[in-house]
Amino acid sequence: MIIDTHAHYDDEQFDTDRDELLKSMHDGGIGLIVNAGSTLESWGKIRKLTEDYPFIYGAIGIHPDDVGTLTEDHMSEMERLLDLEKIVAVGEIGLDYYWDNESHDIQKKWFIRQLEIARKKEMPVIIHSREAAADTMDIMHEYAAGMRAVIHCYSYSVEMAKEYVKMGYYIGIGGVVTFKNAKKLKNVVEAVPLTSIVLETDCPYLAPEPYRGKRNSSLYLPYVAGKVAELKGVSVEEVIRQTEENSRKLYSL
Numbered sequence: 001m002i003i004d005t006h007a008h009y010d011d012e013q014f015d016t017d018r019d020e021l022l023k024s025m026h027d028g029g030i031g032l033i034v035n036a037g038s039t040l041e042s043w044g045k046i047r048k049l050t051e052d053y054p055f056i057y058g059a060i061g062i063h064p065d066d067v068g069t070l071t072e073d074h075m076s077e078m079e080r081l082l083d084l085e086k087i088v089a090v091g092e093i094g095l096d097y098y099w100d101n102e103s104h105d106i107q108k109k110w111f112i113r114q115l116e117i118a119r120k121k122e123m124p125v126i127i128h129s130r131e132a133a134a135d136t137m138d139i140m141h142e143y144a145a146g147m148r149a150v151i152h153c154y155s156y157s158v159e160m161a162k163e164y165v166k167m168g169y170y171i172g173i174g175g176v177v178t179f180k181n182a183k184k185l186k187n188v189v190e191a192v193p194l195t196s197i198v199l200e201t202d203c204p205y206l207a208p209e210p211y212r213g214k215r216n217s218s219l220y221l222p223y224v225a226g227k228v229a230e231l232k233g234v235s236v237e238e239v240i241r242q243t244e245e246n247s248r249k250l251y252s253l
């Protein structure tokens with residue numbers, strides 16, 4: 001089965017047809033979905049999604065764009081949610097120096113704080129990192145050594161990908177790999193072992209070709225699997241089988 005390791009079905013872009021869409025996942029070959037947390041508002045919606053759909057699991061965390069209003073009370077609430085059976089990871093957390101919504105110090109503080117909670121709970125982390133390659137690597141070395149992690153929507157160099165793989169982390173590959181101008185990411189997929197790759201959508205964002213620019217959904221993951229298979233010189237079935245195994249290890253599914 002195909003596992004979508006990173007989706008946002010709590011997003012309002014799915015408000016008009018969420019149930020219908022999610023009910024079509026099985027026929028579309030999508031077996032399991034992990035819905036990543038982003039804002040405080042997303043947490044309750046994610047919990048509800050995991051209760052309503054047997055094939056949806058959740059991650060709870062705050063995206064670096066939204067850490068500005070966080071308090072320790074929020075961290076306590078997060079810890080309670082992480083104890084729920086279908087909440088399987090902390091995320092997405094990290095650093096985003098592209099949007100730069102919050103100061104780098106504030107972003108680092110809450111990134112590290114959420115890593116500490118994941119370590120305490122012995123849970124994997126979903127890492128969001130944009131234009132913050134060096135700081136992310138430093139923090140992962142210092143605070144996340146030995147932990148399970150996925151570097152979601154990977155956008156950095158081949159060398160850095162290899163270093164993350166050496167640290168035991170997974171590389172999240174989504175629709176971007178199908179884009180004509182994504183030479184760097186294609187090189188990353190060629191360079192890292194298939195045993196370190198997981199598939200993801202980040203939907204509603206980042207739809208693969210031929211749907212680039214449209215609303216994304218897990219139903220388009222076969223296009224991503226197909227491109228990974230082409231780059232690795234293996235069958236699509238092998239990509240689906242191996243990434244399922246990787247995703248299950250990552251999240252203990």
Ligand code: NI
Nearest residue numbers: 006036092202
């Ligand atoms: Ni995301």
